[in-house]
Amino acid sequence: MKINHIGAKSCVTGSCHLIQAAEVNLLVDCGIAQGHDPVLPFDQWPVPPATVDYLFLTHAHIDHTGRVPDLIDAGFAGEILCTHATKALLSPMLRDAMSFSDRSDTAVRAMEARIDDLSWGFELYDTFTLKSNITFTLKNAGHILGSCFIQFSFPGGPGSAPTRVTFSGDLGCRHTPILPDPDLPDSCDLLILESTYGDRNHENRADRQAALAKALDHALSDSGIVYIPAFALGRTQELIYELDRINPGVPVFIDSPLGVEITRLYQDMDDCWDKEAKTLKAAGDHPIRFKHLYAVERFKDHRRLLDLKGPAIIIAGSGMCTGGRIVNHLKHGLDDPKNDLFFVGYQAAGTPGRAILEGRTPSKAAIHGLTGYSAHADQQTLAAWVAAMPDPPGEIRLVHGEPKAQTALAKRLNT
Structure with a gap:
């Protein structure tokens, strides 16, 4: 298995992560970068967009979804997987984002329809199987309505255990109005963890x-x-x-x-x-x-x-x-x-x-x-979320944060 952090490796926006495993190319998020955060052109990606089988969206914010129309224009024709609430929110969010592009109204409507055809909403907590016997489970991340973290299981070779990979997406805080508190994670071999506020704690x-x-x-x-x-x-x-x-x-x-x-x-x-x-x-x-x-x-x-x-x-x-x-x-x-x-x-x-x-x-x-x-978990909340795993993760990889925040959180987590 190989993981490339195409976006938000050491910055906050433009989240996009590629997993290559079991002859399957799988993306987690495909967002727009803002400010000074870097953007990797599609022709420089590790794989052509046309070869991506699945795109998972952790939630509907534009820094996690905004490049989806351009990804489709670049050749992506796979399945888009997310929660039911994210699917409902995706169309208005991307329609608004596309209104600032050079697309005509007709082109925007056509792209909306294309995204709707490719996307599927899934229930939380149920386990679903992709091709090559890769499985995934979505759980509530408490960031915005419909936000989730993703627990993957990739089959191992003969006689070896599956590799469990968890993508936190954007984790929210407890006691957020309207939203249920984030669910607790299961144990995993590799945790890809956001670190936006890894160097500070919020007000009470x-x-x-x-x-x-x-x-x-x-x-x-x-x-x-x-x-x-x-x-x-x-x-x-x-x-x-x-x-x-x-x-x-x-x-x-x-x-x-x-x-x-x-x-x-x-x-x-x-x-x-x-x-x-x-x-x-x-x-x-x-x-x-x-x-x-x-x-x-x-x-x-x-x-x-x-x-x-x-x-x-x-x-x-x-x-x-x-x-x-x-x-x-x-x-x-x-x-x-x-x-x-x-x-x-x-x-x-x-x-x-x-x-x-x-x-x-x-x-x-x-x-x-x-x-x-803030809709993002702070350092204390992130550390507590990781500590709630029944067994510590085999490896933690910090993304979606500036270097200073990642360094501070790594120190707190002893990684």
Whole structure:
């Protein structure tokens, strides 16, 4: 068996990993890289895309799925395997990503249909068999709705045991709104583990709602606007949930057509929610729908929102400020000291969000980093997840993290 880390080997975005085993070529994720993270052209891959038999998607975020249309254009015609929820989220996510390419509307629709034909949704916890007797099981990763980690078993030679390989995908944190906690992993011979926050620990998640409420109360006291860059999938819905519990008493705008569409899908997939969210809905308190929450879908309404007078909260993409409507808001709002900018997610090296957070972009607005809202497990959580295996993994390989984070996590794990 041979594993090539085509993307996210020592950076955070562009996740893509190739396994060659038992005459089968298998990919785990095929995402877009952001900022300074490298991209390997398809003609430089270890194998031609046309020879890839299976593509597994751990979840629907673009840094794990965004190159799928280009992979198909490069010749891939194999099966795309993921959870049912990821399959439902995949089409709107990739449609939005393709809208920023040079594809025509007709070409985008054709590619959507092609991806739908190739992709299959699978249940969690059941074991399925691929060709060459390779088996896999998907388990809940707790990162976003539908996210999973993958446990593979590759048959050994005569008289030898199978090789068990686990890909963590992006692991989430415990006590994340709407999402069940990540499942515990089985033992394995090789663990491919994400390390995004391998060098730090988040704020106490149990206290983060109170911290957000306090920060918002202070930020809105001068009738300014709070801007929150957030990815349309996962972070936006998590924020809506928390803001409903806080009830800041000011209008909250989701200024993202994709964010609005994904929120509606989240509302329909309540079978994937955690117990708390289901209980709230059963009691008549819908966890991601509340008074003073407004959807901004049309661009002309977005333009009107740029002249809005506070107090107000505006959630808009993209989460790293690399594009989307948040760019227009920051052009209008960063020069006003009454305004505040809340970062609630990872800002990759080379992105505008990272430059703003590190103070390299001029701003009169106050800048805040709230790490308690990360959708990624921190060092302590990652270490505990590995320690929960019945037997320690034979080998741990760290990916999906910057070198500093990987070094710190390796030291913590004694690898």
